[in-house]
Amino acid sequence: MPTLVMRLSGPLQSWGVDSRFVNRSTASSPTKSGVIGLLAAAQGRPREESVADLVQLRFGVRTDQVGSVLRDFQTEIDWRTGKAKPLTNRYYLQDYRFIVGIEGALDVLEGLEQALHTPVFPLYLGRRSCPPGERISLGIVDTDLEATLHSQGWIAADWYRKKISTQVHLPISRDLLDGELADELLRDQPQSFDPKERSYGLRAVRHDWVTIENSLGRKPQEHDPFELLGGV
Numbered sequence: 001m002p003t004l005v006m007r008l009s010g011p012l013q014s015w016g017v018d019s020r021f022v023n024r025s026t027a028s029s030p031t032k033s034g035v036i037g038l039l040a041a042a043q044g045r046p047r048e049e050s051v052a053d054l055v056q057l058r059f060g061v062r063t064d065q066v067g068s069v070l071r072d073f074q075t076e077i078d079w080r081t082g083k084a085k086p087l088t089n090r091y092y093l094q095d096y097r098f099i100v101g102i103e104g105a106l107d108v109l110e111g112l113e114q115a116l117h118t119p120v121f122p123l124y125l126g127r128r129s130c131p132p133g134e135r136i137s138l139g140i141v142d143t144d145l146e147a148t149l150h151s152q153g154w155i156a157a158d159w160y161r162k163k164i165s166t167q168v169h170l171p172i173s174r175d176l177l178d179g180e181l182a183d184e185l186l187r188d189q190p191q192s193f194d195p196k197e198r199s200y201g202l203r204a205v206r207h208d209w210v211t212i213e214n215s216l217g218r219k220p221q222e223h224d225p226f227e228l229l230g231g232v
Helices: 032-043 106-117 145-151 158-163
Strands: 003-009 058-065 068-074 088-094 097-103 137-141 167-175 184-192 199-213
Touching (some): 003 145, 032 058, 032 097, 032 106, 032 184, 097 145, 145 167
Antiparallel strands (some): 003 097, 058 097, 058 167, 068 088, 167 199, 184 199
16 A cells, blocks of 8 residues: 655654643654644544544654653643643653654545645644644655655754764654554554543554664774773
């Protein structure tokens, strides 16, 4: 089946998977629930509308650039009463870049790609405060999810490539194929986005990686253990 390729990059991203109360954490890569929510927003679906058809699409993500985790300490006042609300810690991924693949029927993917180009609702990377820094859709390719995540061009910035080694291993996380065993279970399978009954199920995930040659990377330096002894 073909695959819709998406580029998720921006100054900040935040993909909640198990946030509770005053601590709002982020996963280390985009969640399926977050990406399905982004696609539903592009199509203009109300939160109360079912996303069961989108959940059936196979999902995978490759981490192309690793940044840092930012903690934002927030205060808030209820404008209606003037009383302070509980203090919160919100966490964000800073300077990360991801390739996301969505595999499914061609006509479905074409509709999603069109929606990404002309979204009904604003698009954001996990939270409303995280707008995308670049156009999201990279088009539809004629390869399945696994082949796409292994063959898609590396999207890391030049400044990042220059500070890492000449060989890079890009981690991949994806939905299982029939007969595969899960490496991990994540609670990011959206069942309902309705604010009155929001719920998520478990998703079985398989981990992999692809090796990339980095022509801009730093070459490893040879180490001479006698150098500090003056060549003795």
